[in-house]
């Protein structure tokens with residue numbers, strides 16, 4: 001992604017100290033969505049990265065609750081892929097696979113509808129940010145439980161000092177290093 005695009009997106013991010021808990025420096029993606037040109041820059045860079053890295057078709061884009069839902073459908077539409085949500089426990093109807101995980105500020109449970117991702121599907125997992133890697137790692141487990149393959153984990157922001165990508169079992173791509 002060109003440096004001037006990275007800088008423009010970086011400048012739009014919000015920073016909030018001690019949210020949602022004391023000691024956490026919270027990075028807010030939402031201001032980017034107030035600027036349609038910035039959204040276009042963000043999504044087209046992600047799609048260009050995926051199309052220029054992987055020759056074989058991506059079948060499914062999995063987006064993580066909640067901010068992965070802003071990114072996943074836009075990317076999936078442009079790739080001609082399905083979009084499938086991973087949600088916090090108790091929100092999805094029907095038979096689900098589930099995984100417990102630890103994240104930067106607590107423990108949670110993720111679920112995904114079992115039939116939504118078919119065995120052998122090629123999957124991209126997308127989220128706004130990777131911190132400890134707990135959330136993305138749990139999503140990867142859910143994809144595996146469906147018999148599918150995570151081709152890559154994609155993030156807008158990476159908190160590199162937490163080494164979250166080391167927890168993941170596939171390549172990762174982050175637009176902005178923080």
Ligand SMILES: O=P(O)(O)OC[C@H]1O[C@H](OP(=O)(O)OP(=O)(O)O)[C@H](O)[C@@H]1O
Pocket residue numbers: 064065066067068102103104105127128129130131132133134135136164
């Ligand atoms: O790498 P990790 O340490 O797992 O942290 C990253 C996750 O934390 C945030 O979501 P959060 O759990 O706050 O949920 P929300 O989007 O519903 O607010 C963020 O959007 C990622 O999903």
Ligand SMILES: Nc1ncnc2[nH]cnc12
Pocket residue numbers: 024025026027028103104105129131132159
């Ligand atoms: N520092 C942070 N900012 C935004 N989302 C997060 N999720 C986990 N850590 C976060």
